[in-house]
């Protein structure tokens with residue numbers, strides 16, 4: 001059984017736990033920093049106020065009085081992004097219609113849409129004003145001072161472009177009849193399309209798709225202008241007399257399609273109409289002439305011509321010519337004058353550059369899209385080779401491959417979190433990590449009150465049927481289900497006692513020192529992962545540290561634990577009273593409790609010291625008495641000796 005039990009392997013810990021550890025270490029730091037952040041923000045306000053007071057460039061009252069006129073624009077705001085979208089649409093108008101004005105037939109339409117030009121001009125004027133209020137960052141602080149903003153804009157080259165775009169050149173009538181070319185100055189607003197592109201790039205979740213769209217759009221615009229120029233040259237060479245074989249535009253190159261008019265009751269005609277792709281090339285040579293003649297007779301007056309407006313024919317062919325020339329496909333009649341040759345060469349060169357850019361860009365995009373996938377596949381291949389080389393059993397190999405498939409399908413391998421962590425400032429990344437993990441953690445009672453600052457949460461990833469702990473093991477960690485399901489099962493794994501979803505806690509019974517728990521610090525059950533699951537792992541020491549600060553969370557954990565133990569008859573009522581249990585109370589109570597304990601111990605030591613002192617005194621007195629007794633004794637003995645000597649002397653005399 002023990003072989004089957006696979007508690008999180010150290011390798012997996014290194015991959016997931018190591019990373020999670022770093023996140024939570026950062027997060028702990030972030031949490032402490034958050035408190036300071038509130039202070040910083042307050043300080044920021046103070047600094048700003050002081051700064052304003054110090055420079056006193058623009059009195060606050062003046063700004064308040066004309067609050068409408070004193071607005072400033074945050075260029076990263078959503079509203080400014082929408083405004084940029086609108087201005088970009090307006091900028092598209094001259095980009096398309098200025099070149100189109102070479103087609104005479106479109107002029108009546110352009111004249112009709114004239115009133116819209118007024119609206120477009122108004123938007124351009126508003127954009128010019130809005131740009132004089134765009135906030136910018138100086139020394140890391142957003143500048144909102146109106147005169148500074150205005151000055152900043154006036155110094156910018158884009159201001160000149162904005163001014164050129166709002167000059168009503170058409171009203172000057174310097175362009176004579178060519179009214180539409182007069183609006184060419186509006187083209188200077190095209191720079192707003194680049195603004196739109198930059199802002200969208202930072203906002204979009206599909207940068208590659210947007211990149212492809214930009215590439216196609218740029219190509220189309222270049223084809224469009226080149227096509228219009230081609231038609232303009234054709235006009236100069238008088239295209240009305242041009243034929244099919246000429247380099248310039250010719251109506252012969254784009255004839256109106258002739259369709260069969262099959263509205264007839266004649267069954268013979270109907271057969272003809274229903275015949276698809278009748279190829280005369282399949283006929284014997286002597287029948288071709290006859291068949292063609294009979295076809296002509298049959299279809300005479302039975303066709304209709306689909307007539308396209310001259311503008312469409314002119315534009316379609318010019319655009320087609322432009323596209324083919326620029327992508328260097330050619331297959332067009334050769335140029336026959338020096339200028340036509342020069343134009344064609346210029347176009348081909350431009351086409352080569354465009355083609356190189358397109359191929360390069362599309363290639364880069366495809367590589368970028370597949371980069372993660374190919375990196376991931378390399379790791380998978382390496383893992384497979386390693387398992388074959390090490391002769392890993394088939395079942396384990398299958399498990400590893402399935403794990404790879406799961407990680408890829410759930411996007412785990414598509415983002416390199418470490419790369420992101422290295423790039424982002426630690427505080428910002430910490431805040432992101434908090435937001436990601438708090439979703440699950442706040443479901444846990446303990447983290448409702450404590451935002452994981454201090455203790456270190458590791459992460460552990462489990463495969464289907466992986467065992468997290470087995471009955472009888474010494475409990476050292478508690479777990480929180482982050483994703484997936486875990487099952488509390490019997491020893492043989494056949495009976496499932498309970499299934500715990502995300503946000504549930506387990507493994508707490510053996511580390512909480514629940515009074516009366518017959519299992520003491522040993523695991524009470526087998527727990528395994530149902531499918532793939534992700535767990536937060538909290539060490540016993542870290543849990544206890546947290547619980548000391550949040551006794552109500554501890555109470556709730558113990559209460560839940562007692563219920564489970566009582567249900568499973570694993571509480572010994574006799575042991576409950578015997579065990580003193582751990583101290584329940586706030587940190588202040590706990591400190592007071594400790595103080596009292598220290599006082600008690602100090603008193604015991606003092607008493608002991610006193611006793612020792614007293615006994616020392618008694619001992620000294622006793623020793624002194626004994627000494628005195630001894631001296632007396634010795635004196636007595638000396639006297640006896642002298643007396644004896646004296647008596648002996650008298651006797652001798």
Ligand SMILES: Nc1ncnc2c1ncn2[C@@H]1O[C@@H]2COP(=O)(O)O[C@H]2[C@H]1O
Nearest residue numbers: 475488498506507508509510523524525
């Ligand atoms: N009947 C049960 N209901 C819910 N959870 C249980 C049940 N029995 C055991 N567990 C959980 O399974 C865990 C096994 O390890 P612990 O004894 O540390 O903590 C245990 C509980 O969290």
